[in-house]
Amino acid sequence: MDNFADLSGAPRPIKKTLKMRKNIFMQLWRFIALNLKMVAMIFKGDH
Amino acid sequence: MARVVILGAGISGHTAALHLRRSLGKGHEVVMVTPNSKWNWIPSNIWVGVGKMSAEQVTFPLAPIYKRKGIEFHQALGTSIHPEGDKDHSRGYVTIKYTSPEKAGQEGKIEYDYLINATGPKLNFAATEGLGPDGHTVSVCTAGHALEAAEKFKEVIAKLKAGEKQRLVIGVGHGTCTCEGAAFEYTFNVEHELVQAGVRDLAEVIYLTNEYELGDFGVGGMSFAQRGFETNSKLWTESLFLERGVKAILQSHVSKVEPGLIHYEQLDGVKRTLTFDFAMLLPPFRGADLKAFNKAGEDISSEIFAPSGFMKVDANYTPKPYEEWRAEDWPTTYQVPAFPNVFAVGIAFAPPHQISKPRTSATGTLIAPSPPRTGMPSGVMGKTAALTIIDQIKRGAKAKVHEASMANMGAACVASAGAGFTNGSAAAMTMYPVVPDYERFPGVGRSSKDTFGEIGLAGHWIKYMLHIMFIYKAKARPLWFLIPE
Numbered sequence: 197m198d199n200f201a202d203l204s205g206a207p208r209p210i211k212k213t214l215k216m217r218k219n220i221f222m223q224l225w226r227f228i229a230l231n232l233k234m235v236a237m238i239f240k241g242d243h
Numbered sequence: 244m245a246r247v248v249i250l251g252a253g254i255s256g257h258t259a260a261l262h263l264r265r266s267l268g269k270g271h272e273v274v275m276v277t278p279n280s281k282w283n284w285i286p287s288n289i290w291v292g293v294g295k296m297s298a299e300q301v302t303f304p305l306a307p308i309y310k311r312k313g314i315e316f317h318q319a320l321g322t323s324i325h326p327e328g329d330k331d332h333s334r335g336y337v338t339i340k341y342t343s344p345e346k347a348g349q350e351g352k353i354e355y356d357y358l359i360n361a362t363g364p365k366l367n368f369a370a371t372e373g374l375g376p377d378g379h380t381v382s383v384c385t386a387g388h389a390l391e392a393a394e395k396f397k398e399v400i401a402k403l404k405a406g407e408k409q410r411l412v413i414g415v416g417h418g419t420c421t422c423e424g425a426a427f428e429y430t431f432n433v434e435h436e437l438v439q440a441g442v443r444d445l446a447e448v449i450y451l452t453n454e455y456e457l458g459d460f461g462v463g464g465m466s467f468a469q470r471g472f473e474t475n476s477k478l479w480t481e482s483l484f485l486e487r488g489v490k491a492i493l494q495s496h497v498s499k500v501e502p503g504l505i506h507y508e509q510l511d512g513v514k515r516t517l518t519f520d521f522a523m524l525l526p527p528f529r530g531a532d533l534k535a536f537n538k539a540g541e542d543i544s545s546e547i548f549a550p551s552g553f554m555k556v557d558a559n560y561t562p563k564p565y566e567e568w569r570a571e572d573w574p575t576t577y578q579v580p581a582f583p584n585v586f587a588v589g590i591a592f593a594p595p596h597q598i599s600k601p602r603t604s605a606t607g608t609l610i611a612p613s614p615p616r617t618g619m620p621s622g623v624m625g626k627t628a629a630l631t632i633i634d635q636i637k638r639g640a641k642a643k644v645h646e647a648s649m650a651n652m653g654a655a656c657v658a659s660a661g662a663g664f665t666n667g668s669a670a671a672m673t674m675y676p677v678v679p680d681y682e683r684f685p686g687v688g689r690s691s692k693d694t695f696g697e698i699g700l701a702g703h704w705i706k707y708m709l710h711i712m713f714i715y716k717a718k719a720r721p722l723w724f725l726i727p728e
Binding site for chain 2: 199200201203205206207208209214216217218219220222223224226227230231233234235236237238239240241242243
């Protein structure tokens with residue numbers, strides 16, 4: 197018998213979350229924010 | 244005049260070669276020895292594996308780049324290292340065996356003043372019977388493998404369209420594999436393509452992994468601060484699996500693959516089987532088949548290399564319990580202690596221990612994800628070794644030795660979860676540092692400010708942007724050096 201992991205305790209994203217993950221304007225903002233965060237993280241450590 | 248020889252033109256070795264050539268005058272030689280004629284941006288192979296990209300989009304020929312930059316190029320495999328030279332060679336040298344069609348099989352020797360071993364992994368499909376393209380599963384480790392995977396995936400979609408149910412198993416093919424992130428990416432790209440093809444309802448997608456829990460990714464998982472709460476990559480990853488209807492089998496060591504049947508053992512010691520119609524399982528890695536010899540010609544491989552075949556550098560390799568592992572065990576200079584003019588970077592260096600807690604099954608089988616050291620950390624290590632060599636050539640052997648430890652290095656992992664300019668998505672994750680440092684960051688070992696994860700379309704754009712940027716950089720186009728590793 198297959199022993200699949202129990203995922204029943206995981207949070208399921210609501211419709212609004214899924215919509216925001218595809219919203220162009222929100223994602224443009226997240227694109228800028230994520231890039232800035234990544235650059236800051238890179239320069240914080242050995243690089 | 245000094246000669247620097249680099250073995251391997253992957254992310255680490257190629258980065259080192261470009262930095263060396265940029266900073267060393269024409270009076271010094273930079274020599275690249277690598278068995279492949281093409282450079283491959285491996286993170287995009289997952290898109291080749293689902294038919295979204297061609298092999299040409301993720302590879303390019305190395306020879307024209309090296310000709311333009313003045314890097315001597317030998318398409319050959321490094322076979323042995325002689326760090327002390329011998330009676331005929333006052334300097335260290337490497338032996339090589341050509342792989343280019345015009346010189347295939349010919350052997351040669353190249354002396355060096357500095358050597359960088361960036362040979363990357365040997366894809367050890369042989370560790371699991373029936374694993375790999377010569378067995379019964381596909382892989383996305385090389386562009387060629389990914390093309391083959393795409394062909395098989397296309398056949399699966401055709402069968403689904405004909406109304407035939409299919410089970411797709413994606414994951415890792417051994418208990419000690421690394422690169423779970425790549426398996427995760429391929430899983431969700433496959434799932435995304437099944438949705439796009441309108442056949443998702445007939446397909447069962449299963450992620451088979453050696454991770455103790457989802458979100459481990461071989462780095463022991465991550466903790467994020469999100470909307471005022473401390474959450475973790477386990478919950479976050481499980482949420483994605485639940486949302487996309489992907490099943491997961493954890494804590495597994497695949498012991499054998501037969502046509503349509505995977506044999507695996509879990510931590511509880513129970514041996515199970517899993518049928519499949521399509522399986523992409525990544526292989527475990529070994530060090531390249533390199534030998535080392537002293538001046539007298541005696542084999543000193545066991546002194547230079549760990550049993551895994553990876554090269555021992557300035558790390559603390561003293562065996563000790565998991566609880567006693569420290570961030571400072573990890574190497575900083577990547578120099579081989581006995582031969583400071585020899586470096587091992589990227590996957591080629593032997594990690595002192597796992598990052599994710601190793602476990603053994605009830606029957607004693609080791610189920611322990613190996614530490615990932617690809618991508619960004621690989622590039623940083625290659626650059627660090629290059630900077631040390633540049634300074635030593637210009638200022639003498641007492642010049643500054645540059646340092647970069649994975650315990651003080653961040654990494655960005657943008658795991659694609661489906662390609663598409665408006666309907667794609669990716670899990671964008673960063674962690675700092677890669678190796679947890681529980682003294683600097685009590686509790687979780689990493690900075691909660693610089694460790695985060697987010698799912699969305701922006702992640703896909705970042706992944707695609709990185710694809711463009713790193714191929715531009717690898718082609719040494721104008722101002723390439725401004726792009727961080």
